[in-house]
Amino acid sequence: MSVHSQTKRLTLRDLQGLCDRQEPIASLTAYDATQARLMDAAGVDLVLVGDSLGMVVLGHETTLPVTMDDMIYHTRAVARGLRRALLMADMPFMSYVSVDQALHNAARLMQEGGAQMVKLEGDAQQVAVVTAMSHHGIPVCAHLGLRPQSVHKLGGYRVQGREAEAAQRMIKDAMALQEAGADMLLLECVPSTLAAEIRAMARIPVIGIGAGAQCDGQILVVQDILGMTDHAPRFAKNFLTGQTGVQAAMAAFVQAVKSGSFPAAEHSFLS
Secondary structure (H helix, E strand, C coil): CCHHHHCCCCCHHHHHHHHHCCCCEEEEECCCHHHHHHHHHHCCCEEEECCCHHHHCCCCCCCCCCCHHHHHHHHHHHHHHCCCCEEEEECCCCCCCCHHHHHHHHHHHHHCCCCCEEEEECCHHHHHHHHHHHHCCCCEEEEEECCHHHHHHHCCCCCCCCCHHHHHHHHHHHHHHHHHCCCEEEEECCCHHHHHHHHHHCCCCEEEECCCCCCCEEEECHHHHCCCCCCCCCCCCCCCCCCCCHHHHHHHHHHHHHHCCCCCHHHCCCC
């Protein structure tokens, strides 16, 4: 029997257990089998095949051109290299407009791509979609705050939830999505105080990216932790500096998240 076949695959229950024990969840994006294999070896808990691949892999200016076929192709590649971490994949732009479309495309990501969970951007307007997915046994992560698929509507990549009304609306959206059956929340570019408030009210894991240190876990784009992007976002950190290689940088990220040393104040936003 191979070593891979003996490796236990993490589940949603395992991630919830980390939260219950107050052990932060370390998460990174991956787009191919080699990245996935290195992340497993580094101890990453949750791997996301993000539609960010449109920008960091395919060279687009936004995530909007990414298709379902793109997502399935890269998710399948990551699944081949992954043995331990839970695998989540993004639902790309306009792939979950209706309940029927969302169920069809989520099923493709799981059946053809090998995803264990799907992530969709949205607010309380996605309650019907999340409810249907939950009813049909599809694990869902709801993405709130800065939603890159809505970049043109939002007027750019800006911190969300700084105004009191917007903050209260995000809290209501988070609770509505949780009640609809979301298994996880991801908060991007929101003030750390707002993220802490949502996390205190949530019964499910809350993962942050530019959302402060009080979340149950942290996620970054792998190219950002390796210093491969020209203009890395403020909430990112180059973990390759001082390390011997890519796997060591990933392990350093995991250790920093688990110890609570990342994110620091300079990686967070104020109200």
